Structures are given as C-alpha cells and as structure tokens.
Amino acid sequence: MSFRDATPADAAAIDALFRTSFQATFGHLYAAEDLASFLAKFTVEGWAAELADPAFAFRVIEDAEGLAGYCKLGPISLPAEPQGPALELRQLYLLDRAKGSGAAQALMDWALATARARGASELWLSVYIDNHRAKRFYQRYGFEDRGPYAFLVGNHADEDRLMRLAL
Structure with a gap:
C-alpha cells in the first residue's frame, strides 16, 4: 500500500469509494429513499x-487494485464549541480490503500531523453511536466523547457522538 496527498483528479475515485464504504457499513440502516437523498x-x-x-486536506491510500481508503480534514461543520483553533476530521473511510492493514492508523497519524501543522489545537469528529469499532479506534488516540449529535441521512436522524481531541 502507498499513501499520497489527493488531487482533484482523484474526485471520481473518492466518490466511488465513499459510496461503496458508506453503503457497506451503514446502508442497511436506512430506507432506500433516505439513503438515495x-x-x-x-x-x-x-x-x-x-x-x-x-x-481541506485529503490523503489517499492505494493498493494494487486502486484507491483503498482516504481521510479528509476540513473546517468545523459540526455543532462543536472549540476552545481554540480547530479542524474537523470529516471522513476516514476504508474499503474492506484495507481494514486491518494498518491503513487507518497511517491515515490518522497523517490527520493529526496535518492538523497540528495547520495550527489546530483541537480536532473534532462525529461517529455513529453503534459504530463501536470506530469509537474504540478514536478513543485509542485520546478522543473524548463530547455529547450527542443528530446526523441526518435523508429524513432519518442517527445519533452520532461528537468527539474531541486536544492536540
């Protein structure tokens, strides 16, 4: 596997990976019209x-089959209350073939280093309440639960948890 910064030429591949990963992980939770919306x-x-x-900052991971994951940092869009300069870990998605490979850790290490390099003192994210694997992953990095957040998928409101890491 190799890692690199993403470019606008990666847009179609990132879109396809996002859709595949989101539907594989969460698609069963929603009515078809909510998911489509x-x-x-x-x-x-x-x-x-x-x-x-x-x-924004994007990092991608590639293997012999193509794009296998990506991470996206950007300005805060969550209803968070940062105490200083902050960024949001907007997405960290992997295809099944990349899970367990160390790719998630490499992408998270990049996200933390990039947030610090951009002057952030906090990194925020939201995670689906029943995505226990992801919550454990973020907690290992020191992210702390900062309360509930309603994440809308169409007209369906999921309970997510806001999480914050002081950098």
Whole structure:
C-alpha cells in the first residue's frame, strides 16, 4: 500500500469509494429513499471542489487494485464549541480490503500531523453511536466523547457522538 496527498483528479475515485464504504457499513440502516437523498448530496464535482480548496486536506491510500481508503480534514461543520483553533476530521473511510492493514492508523497519524501543522489545537469528529469499532479506534488516540449529535441521512436522524481531541 502507498499513501499520497489527493488531487482533484482523484474526485471520481473518492466518490466511488465513499459510496461503496458508506453503503457497506451503514446502508442497511436506512430506507432506500433516505439513503438515495443523502448520497445525492455528494457529487464528483463537489469532491473536486473540496480537493482544490486549500481549507481541506485529503490523503489517499492505494493498493494494487486502486484507491483503498482516504481521510479528509476540513473546517468545523459540526455543532462543536472549540476552545481554540480547530479542524474537523470529516471522513476516514476504508474499503474492506484495507481494514486491518494498518491503513487507518497511517491515515490518522497523517490527520493529526496535518492538523497540528495547520495550527489546530483541537480536532473534532462525529461517529455513529453503534459504530463501536470506530469509537474504540478514536478513543485509542485520546478522543473524548463530547455529547450527542443528530446526523441526518435523508429524513432519518442517527445519533452520532461528537468527539474531541486536544492536540
């Protein structure tokens, strides 16, 4: 596996990976119309715009089959109350073939180093309340639960947990 910064040319591959990973992990939770409504908010053009925007930072992992995961940092969009300069870990997604490979740790290490390099004193994220594997992963890095957050997928509200790490 190799890691690199993403470019706007990766937009279509990131879009496909996001859709595949999200549906594989969470798709069973939603009515078809809610899932379709949620996924419609994501477009290749939208990804390309974020990839070109210096407020965002993306890192991808590739293997022999192509893109296997990515991580995205950006400005705070969550209803968080940062105490200083902060960034949000917006997404960290892996395809099944990359899970257990150390890719998640490498992407998280990059996210923490990048957030610090950009002057953030806090990193925020949200995680689905029943995604126990992800919650344990973030807790190992020192993220602390900061309360509930309603994450909308179409008209369906999931309970997510806001998590914060002081950098």
